Amino acid sequence: MKKIIVIVDSINIEDSSGSKANVALINNLAEAGFEVFVYHYTLRDIKLKGASCYAIPEMKYTPLYFMSRIQRLIQRNSTINLAPFFERLFGFSFTFFNDTRSIVKALKKQSFNPDLVITLSKGGSFRPHYAVLKLPQLHDKWMAYVHDPYPFHFYPQPYQWVEPSYKFKEAFFKEVAEKAKHSAFPSQLLLEWMGGYFPGFMGTGVVIPHQNSKYKIQNTVFPSYFDSSKFNLLHAGNLLNARSPKGLIEGLKLFFERCPEAKKEVRLLLIGSCMGFSEMLGEYKKNIPELYVHDGIVPFDEVFNIQQNTIVNIILEAKSEISPFLPAKFPHCVAANKTILSLAPYLSEVKRLLGVDYEYWSDVDDVAKIAKLIEQMYTRWKENPENLLLNRIDLQEYLSVDYLKQTIINLKK
CATH class of the missing domain: 3.40.50.2000 (Glycogen Phosphorylase B;)
Known part of the structure; x- marks a missing residue:
């Protein structure tokens, strides 16, 4: 073929x-x-x-x-x-x-x-x-x-x-x-x-699966809202009406209550259309200066650059019994080689790929667990940023050209 x-x-x-x-x-x-x-x-x-x-x-x-x-x-x-x-x-x-x-x-x-x-x-x-x-x-x-x-x-x-x-x-x-x-x-x-x-x-x-394709960043200058020296938690992509960030933000608030000294270093960035959550996010922003929201379209080059340089990439899915979707940004998160915070149903494709024993997973509305995971990641980052590298060679291979080529060749068989 x-x-x-x-x-x-x-x-x-x-x-x-x-x-x-x-x-x-x-x-x-x-x-x-x-x-x-x-x-x-x-x-x-x-x-x-x-x-x-x-x-x-x-x-x-x-x-x-x-x-x-x-x-x-x-x-x-x-x-x-x-x-x-x-x-x-x-x-x-x-x-x-x-x-x-x-x-x-x-x-x-x-x-x-x-x-x-x-x-x-x-x-x-x-x-x-x-x-x-x-x-x-x-x-x-x-x-x-x-x-x-x-x-x-x-x-x-x-x-x-x-x-x-x-x-x-x-x-x-x-x-x-x-x-x-x-x-x-x-x-x-x-x-x-x-x-x-x-x-x-x-x-x-x-x-x-969605592919890990080579992409050369054209503009490597970070936008003004991104400070690469901070502990950045990034959600890049549209927040559809069913993908509520409320549990994530409440988890961040609970984390700050436990570790108020972290406020000077931790940032949560939500980049992409927020659709039905604009009013709610506006209220949160009044009291959480560590929350940055860009409600609208952002050039792919800018988003990709931030994904590669954040500390944690967040994949947020809807509250459900099952999520059969593989988000298109999943390969970008794997390529970034940074920890993925998966907020998804237990039965989801992202969790299946990350593995049953993957540590940084929670239901999207489990505020206590989300706060605990943020605290764990922040503590490990303070010890050594390399503690939060994803290091999943198996996923890189699964999303690779070689895997794709073999799948196409096997169609004849």
């Missing part, structure tokens, strides 16, 4: 964590020695080293295109939201249908003869998967990569919610599970979770 086509929503690493993960996978496929051709729907020209990239143009002046624009105008200029009505009728939006037809049109013109076709997506769109379903000549070469549960009502609690078009989306993914020659998932728990709803995945699925 030498030639690979990757069909992907976006390769703009600034637009989402999903795009960062997709680009890392593409980079590592190229570094592994495969000939990689990328069809992407970023709607702008972007090049990736080692891969040939083609920006799929949007089909314009079609009935679907005009219907999508009319719908947008109505929603923008009134209180009427027609999306639920149309999706209940047709399953997807006019924009989705026009986008997928644009992808199909571009793929029909391609002359590259691949050994493997990989579809990647982000968020909840899965447009490349829908497009390849319309191209049966590719199905015996197709690997459908599933980054998150789909449809939304198959998410674990507390994320779970039912879309108006849920029956259409279930039928769509049933087809993906049955027609793709291979399927891939970033985590073992997600493969098992989705296989419970679509048994076809259990027969075709392999685990390809």
Whole structure:
């Protein structure tokens, strides 16, 4: 197996964590020695080293295109939201249908003869998967990569919610599970979770974790809010409505009550969109000057640089019985070789990878344990900062080019 086509929503690493993960996978496929051709729907020209990239143009002046624009105008200029009505009728939006037809049109013109076709997506769109379903000549070469549960009502609690078009989306993914020659998932728990709803995945699925791709930092100057000499606890990434930082901050407060002298050295940084927690965080900031919150988008280069130079990287997940997700930032945290504070359900992919005996884990709302872990990490840092190096060669190998290459080669077997 030498030639690979990757069909992907976006390769703009600034637009989402999903795009960062997709680009890392593409980079590592190229570094592994495969000939990689990328069809992407970023709607702008972007090049990736080692891969040939083609920006799929949007089909314009079609009935679907005009219907999508009319719908947008109505929603923008009134209180009427027609999306639920149309999706209940047709399953997807006019924009989705026009986008997928644009992808199909571009793929029909391609002359590259691949050994493997990989579809990647982000968020909840899965447009490349829908497009390849319309191209049966590719199905015996197709690997459908599933980054998150789909449809939304198959998410674990507390994320779970039912879309108006849920029956259409279930039928769509049933087809993906049955027609793709291979399927891939970033985590073992997600493969098992989705296989419970679509048994076809259990027969075709392999685990390809989010990749540790080489990235050269362009700007090494730290932003004004980051002091590398401090004991920095960093959470980088969006705090979705279910990922509450309350337990973490209350744990920090309890730690300060026990070790008030640590206030001059300890900092907690929350960088990324805070969505539903802005008001709560604003109240906390009034009384905790050691808490820094950046509610909004931060350039990837800046975040990556801080991740590599913090003392502790935090992976915060929702309160739940299970978390089958592998966060896209997990490889960055492993590459940083700094302690990971995992705030997650006991049954989670991050905890599974870190190991049952991993010390720095807690439920997201266990304030007493979080305070205790911060105290332990701070004490060990004071003794010697190298006490908090992650030093997990096994995880570095699991997220590496070599592991990826062997997984692809084994598909034939």
